[in-house]
Amino acid sequence: MIHPATELRLVDAVVGHGVFATAPIPRGTIIWTLDPLDRVMTPLEVAALPATLAFDMERYLWIDRHGRYILAWDLARFVNHSCAPNCLSTPYGFEIAVADIAPGEQLTNDYAELGMTPSEILSCSCGALTCRGYVVPGQAGMIRSQWASEIEAAVARAASVEQPLISLLAAELVERLALRPGIAALAAPRRRGVRTGRLRRRPRRSARPQLHADAPTAEA
Numbered sequence: 001m002i003h004p005a006t007e008l009r010l011v012d013a014v015v016g017h018g019v020f021a022t023a024p025i026p027r028g029t030i031i032w033t034l035d036p037l038d039r040v041m042t043p044l045e046v047a048a049l050p051a052t053l054a055f056d057m058e059r060y061l062w063i064d065r066h067g068r069y070i071l072a073w074d075l076a077r078f079v080n081h082s083c084a085p086n087c088l089s090t091p092y093g094f095e096i097a098v099a100d101i102a103p104g105e106q107l108t109n110d111y112a113e114l115g116m117t118p119s120e121i122l123s124c125s126c127g128a129l130t131c132r133g134y135v136v137p138g139q140a141g142m143i144r145s146q147w148a149s150e151i152e153a154a155v156a157r158a159a160s161v162e163q164p165l166i167s168l169l170a171a172e173l174v175e176r177l178a179l180r181p182g183i184a185a186l187a188a189p190r191r192r193g194v195r196t197g198r199l200r201r202r203p204r205r206s207a208r209p210q211l212h213a214d215a216p217t218a219e220a
């Protein structure tokens, strides 16, 4: 589940939609963690999916550190890539804000670090000063090393900020990191009823289809 203070917005015609903060989200806040509504699949299960789902699989699935394919049921699958991301995954299974995120700011992560299939090559024009120009899974080790101190600092700060997603974490992890719930999580009324409106699905990974025929195929 993605942090509740987020919403889907159109970035532009090229990028499509992205996920934006609707309230300040301080560094150290857990942005996403697996919840029971998310779909977790093995590579064999993904390979057995009908070919008609290929487009959505390519757009919305990602691979976690355990090699499992994840399909998020909520806005998490619309988070865009940036070579200077404000959210990154942690060894604890959740994704965390590695920078203070202001209302109206887009949440981003690094697809190379998050999990890509071995053959994927994405061109990138994210606009970051540190834009790598392309994203391949072989960059994951470099990215994790580069961001290790920021991730560690963000996790260390997790105990001092509100964590609206705390109820989705294992009790042992909550205790180990001394996390505390967010006020919104404590006060939010339980919603009843079923919403019938559907989000119009748009490509989450705008950069993904823009494959460079001449892009490097090995780690930079």
Ligand SMILES: [Zn+2]
Pocket (backbone or CB within 6 Å): 082, 083, 084, 124, 125, 126, 127, 128, 130, 131, 132, 133, 134
């Ligand atoms: Zn970039």
